[in-house]
Amino acid sequence: xxxxxxxxxxxxxxxxxxxxxxxxxxxxxxxxxxxxxxxxxxxxxxxxxxxxxxxxxxxxxxxxxxxxxxxxxxxxxxxxxxxxxxxxxxxxxxxxxxxxxxxxxxxxxxxxxxxxxxxxxxxxxxxxxxxxxxxxxxxxxxxxxxxxxxxxxxxxxxxxxxxxxxxxxxxxxxxxxxxxxxxxxxxxxxxxxxxxxxxxxxxxxxxxxxxxxxxxxxxxxxxxxxxxxxxxxxxxxxxxxxxxxxxxxxxxxxxxxxxxxxxxxxxxxxxxxxxxxxxxxxxxxxxxxxxxxxxxxxxxxxxxxxxxxxxxxxxxxxxxxxxxxxxxxxxxxxxxxxxxxxxxxxxxxxxxxxxxxxxxxxxxxxxxxxxxxxxxxxxxxxxxxxxxxxxxxxxxxxxxxx
Ligand code: SAH
Numbered sequence: 001x002x003x004x005x006x007x008x009x010x011x012x013x014x015x016x017x018x019x020x021x022x023x024x025x026x027x028x029x030x031x032x033x034x035x036x037x038x039x040x041x042x043x044x045x046x047x048x049x050x051x052x053x054x055x056x057x058x059x060x061x062x063x064x065x066x067x068x069x070x071x072x073x074x075x076x077x078x079x080x081x082x083x084x085x086x087x088x089x090x091x092x093x094x095x096x097x098x099x100x101x102x103x104x105x106x107x108x109x110x111x112x113x114x115x116x117x118x119x120x121x122x123x124x125x126x127x128x129x130x131x132x133x134x135x136x137x138x139x140x141x142x143x144x145x146x147x148x149x150x151x152x153x154x155x156x157x158x159x160x161x162x163x164x165x166x167x168x169x170x171x172x173x174x175x176x177x178x179x180x181x182x183x184x185x186x187x188x189x190x191x192x193x194x195x196x197x198x199x200x201x202x203x204x205x206x207x208x209x210x211x212x213x214x215x216x217x218x219x220x221x222x223x224x225x226x227x228x229x230x231x232x233x234x235x236x237x238x239x240x241x242x243x244x245x246x247x248x249x250x251x252x253x254x255x256x257x258x259x260x261x262x263x264x265x266x267x268x269x270x271x272x273x274x275x276x277x278x279x280x281x282x283x284x285x286x287x288x289x290x291x292x293x294x295x296x297x298x299x300x301x302x303x304x305x306x307x308x309x310x311x312x313x314x315x316x317x318x319x320x321x322x323x324x325x326x327x328x329x330x331x332x333x334x335x336x337x338x339x340x341x342x343x344x345x346x347x348x349x350x351x352x353x354x355x356x357x358x359x360x361x362x363x364x365x366x367x368x369x370x371x372x373x374x375x376x377x378x379x380x381x382x383x384x385x386x387x388x389x390x391x392x393x394x395x396x397x398x399x400x401x402x
Pocket of ligand 1: 238240241284286
């Protein structure tokens with residue numbers, strides 16, 4: 001692979017398929033490609049051109065992925081070389097510093113893929129350690145130089161590579177095992193601060209890269225509605241919402257539920273760590289637990305729903321919306337009059353409008369009006385490129401039930 005960052009081949013688009021890329025969308029699907037002039041190796045720099053030869057952009061080639069080219073530049077002079085990666089990483093880290101988030105005792109996302117013009121690369125800081133997730137083969141090939149830059153810019157105690165979600169990795173033809181890439185691994189859980197609270201994070205085995213950083217500000221926003229209320233935190237994972245509601249939020253009590261034993265152990269440990277004695281943690285399936293709470297005529301003042309992805313593609317959208325309807329309807333039925341529903345969706349294929357329509361259906365079926373109080377997304381260290389709205393996956397709606 002030449003490292004001068006210059007194209008080794010030209011990828012020619014089918015007629016009428018260039019518009020998204022003139023609009024700086026970075027994903028060129030195989031179905032948009034007419035032919036390839038040259039013989040690029042996977043990970044090589046390629047030029048993208050229209051069928052009649054007009055320059056479109058520069059990107060990295062992957063024959064194993066449906067996402068054939070990822071674009072990183074839209075002019076014919078930028079080299080996709082080590083200097084460019086360094087500049088982009090510097091810009092990404094400078095943004096977090098300007099937000100006051102790049103704190104050695106805290107946790108934040110330092111690099112958010114397309115949102116930072118680094119398609120396929122995610123870097124999270126957990127205290128003194130970095131967790132890197134690579135979802136593009138071309139980024140995997142450049143892992144060493146990226147880690148060199150990260151080491152120089154943030155001097156972490158260690159950098160860990162976390163494999164991409166299994167589905168994603170397969171799509172990209174990536175076979176990356178979790179491993180330590182630089183420095184030392186933490187001996188046990190890593191402890192970080194978030195809005196004045198402390199959380200223990202399992203970097204080796206935790207979900208995502210260890211913690212749901214995207215929900216940081218939503219945990220605080222939701223907790224503002226918790227005062228004096230009985231709270232149900234469904235799909236609690238490591239207890240972020242529960243602990244925030246029980247402490248700063250002043251909830252009367254919190255029931256935190258997750259079907260994973262690892263998650264409930266983390267939630268319990270984090271409740272203890274913050275002296276949140278009003279949190280009860282239970283391992284249960286959400287659908288069953290919602291049904292049994294309803295059968296027992298239980299009522300809550302605040303119900304939080306933060307389920308895993310119900311849909312991975314537009315194809316399963318209807319099934320996903322039905323599942324969202326079901327749990328949200330069950331949550332509304334458990335809410336006392338004037339109660340608060342904090343409901344989230346991290347399925348990128350479920351558009352914000354679809355999600356709100358689903359909630360309208362819930363209000364109609366339940367015969368109880370829902371007032372939207374806040375419609376939120378991910379925290380500011382998860383920037384989204386306006387040219388790649390696929391990055392806008394998280395919805396967090398706070399609503400009041402009549
Ligand atoms: N709110 C959490 C993140 C939740 S992630 C936070 O702020 O950190 C989604 C969680 O749902 C995961 O922990 C997963 O274990 C859990 N989960 C998945 N399927 C479930 C089910 N059927 N019932 C209960 N929990 C489930």
